[in-house]
Amino acid sequence: MASATAVAIGGSFLAAFLQVLFDRMASREVLGFFKERKLNDRLLRRLKVLMIAVNGVLDDAEEKQIAKPAVEMWVNELKDAVYEADDLLDEISYEALRSEVEGGSQSSADQVRGFLCARFSFQRVKEEMETKLGEIVEMLEYLVQQKNALGLREGAVEKASSQRIPTTSLVDESGVYGRNEDKEAIMKLVRSANENGKRLDVIPIVGMAGVGKTTLAQLVYNDSRVGEQFDMKVWICVSEEFDVLKVIKDILKKVGSMNCDTMTGDDLHCELEKESTGKKIMLVLDDVWRKWDFLLTPFKSLAHGSKILVTTRIESVASVRATVSAHRLQELTADDCWRVFAKHAFDDGSCSARPDLEETDLEEQRVGFAE
Structure with a gap:
């Protein structure tokens, strides 16, 4: 059993x-x-x-x-x-x-x-x-x-959550290394037909803190192919305790409904359903810590092909209403870790400006940094 x-x-x-x-x-x-x-x-x-x-x-x-x-x-x-x-x-x-x-x-x-x-x-x-x-x-x-x-x-998870700075959809792609394969794997899911003919697909990205889940979601969100595919894109940073009414208000404000602050729960659900009916939507819920499936109720009349991309550290959150297997984001390779380090440590993004540094020493530092 x-x-x-x-x-x-x-x-x-x-x-x-x-x-x-x-x-x-x-x-x-x-x-x-x-x-x-x-x-x-x-x-x-x-x-x-x-x-x-x-x-x-x-x-x-x-x-x-x-x-x-x-x-x-x-x-x-x-x-x-x-x-x-x-x-x-x-x-x-x-x-x-x-x-x-x-x-x-x-x-x-x-x-x-x-x-x-x-x-x-x-x-x-x-x-x-x-x-x-x-x-x-x-x-x-x-x-x-x-x-x-x-x-x-x-309570370690809750404590970390309360200290997180809210994210946005903006990303500096010049500072991103080693995520091309991950991005294309997510893009394939975003651009594919929905599983079993469903109106809405839920795509989870799971990984440890700091591994790059938000950055990966940002890369996908800002890809021009995504902009062409959906009627509406919405980025929501959840982080704190999941207040579903606050999240609905944030979504409504992103789509232009600015008079929602005084609405009741029922009114908010009806307004979101009205704004989303018949539209093909790409919604990103970044840094989710709690079960969130109750948010799906207003989205029952979306256009086919709509997607929700969820980033989380928690496996149980990733499994909520997921229609595809979670994409488990792994750590960067040693070479990619070194590229990130070099970009921030040296003015030109490499060690060419520091001829006094021996190549063997750099290799030792690179390996040590990756470990």
Whole structure:
């Protein structure tokens, strides 16, 4: 069951999956089963506390696993522990419901016989479940201990978000290196027919902080081929907490509807739907940190071929309504890193003005810089 669940929800929805487990641990069936069978409820409480502890650092782990294999391994081990807990709670819920159904359908004599036959199996089931639960708790305790060593912090994503300077669609292409292939890969998706005949395609760009997601989106947004393809282009920097009404107002202002500040939520949705109906739109949502699919409601009448390009560090955000696989932006090569460094370090963008620098020293610095 764990592997099937992993395929279905993926690591991106681990936080949401944990919330489901929190609800199940507090359910009548599970709590009643622990009380009836006299299971160690301290283990259940410990399980909940540990899950809360790992849940608090999931956003930070999800971002850091892109660049840190040790964090990726931690996330994978957490998935295993969570799926084991899910399996056990499934088993407990099933046993609780089965006992309830069988108990209600039997006569008094049958219930007595059933009790006599089952009294020894109850102890066996109790021991097996407590053993499984203890193993899961032990796995989670180890992972909680490791989170500090890996530098995983609660609220780290939100803190970084609040310090981000809002982006714009403008880009100095002369200072961009090593992104031609990435740009053309995104351009191919932007210019292609929408998947399965849908009106709107959602194209995610995912990568660690500072890797160049915004720059890549800017390169695509400013390409003349995009300007020719769409009736309307809109760039929105999200960054802070996703206030959907503020985002809708920003979009409306970009398309010329300036009297939207006093509109209510319903009025804003209607106005955006009116302004976008029948139009082929290219919308960029840059630096998204939260689920944003509720923004799609006013876009139900767009012209076919419309696109939304989303940049994010968070896998779960990238998966929201995505119609194509996320483009995972990797770090620049050593040569491209050196070109970026040289452009900012030397007046002419190269080291030709510094003959006093030995070539071997430069090579050592280039490699060290890339590392």
